[in-house]
Amino acid sequence: MPHHEKIALRGVIENVFAHRFTVLSKGQTHLADLGPKGAEAFPLVEGLTVTLEGERRPSEIKVLRISKKGGHPVDIEHKKPHHGPKHHHPDVAADPELILKAVGKAGWTVEGEPERKPKHFEVLAYQGEGDWTELHVDFAGVIYKEKPADAHKWGIEA
Known part of the structure; x- marks a missing residue:
């Protein structure tokens, strides 16, 4: 902090x-x-x-x-931002293998290794013939955010 x-x-x-x-x-x-x-x-x-x-x-x-x-x-009380019901930080170990299994089970194909952040992993993935997507996955394996992958960040062709 x-x-x-x-x-x-x-x-x-x-x-x-x-x-x-x-x-x-x-x-x-x-x-x-x-x-x-x-x-x-x-x-x-x-x-x-x-x-x-x-x-x-x-x-x-x-x-x-x-x-x-x-x-x-x-x-004046300033409350911390609320990230919605899917965005939580469970008290479990950060295990990239668990993340890969959870993302695969949800129907995503992963490229490379999950990128560890303090409270989640970021994963480059796609579904079927779809576009590259950046997934944010908490340590329990819950995908709580999906956004178009930044080509520069991930080193992919746009």
Whole structure:
């Protein structure tokens, strides 16, 4: 998990873009993000003086707490992205042989070896006379993503 520097600042909201906004603080403009739920909990208004705490990310400040001048702080919760019911990370060993068997059983013909990633394998495969496809397969052998294979990445003819 990346380490993000904690930051706290006070400034004036200059621009609002849905749940993102810019804050002018000590002559510098900062882009900040409340998230959709955070924007519901703390309405953003141009010209409002705010104090915020958050994590500095490469492109913005992910706001964890915000308050207006003289107001009570509002804590902002940022939930991790939900990848859908097929995208899970079972607590099983990463076994490429299991992946090859599962992909073959699902009717795919594999080219090369599965490429190990931290939480899944990527496999170059095709079905019948179909196009090359990149499969994302979790460690339990569940195919949770299929996308057209990138010719450059896999070294294949387009």
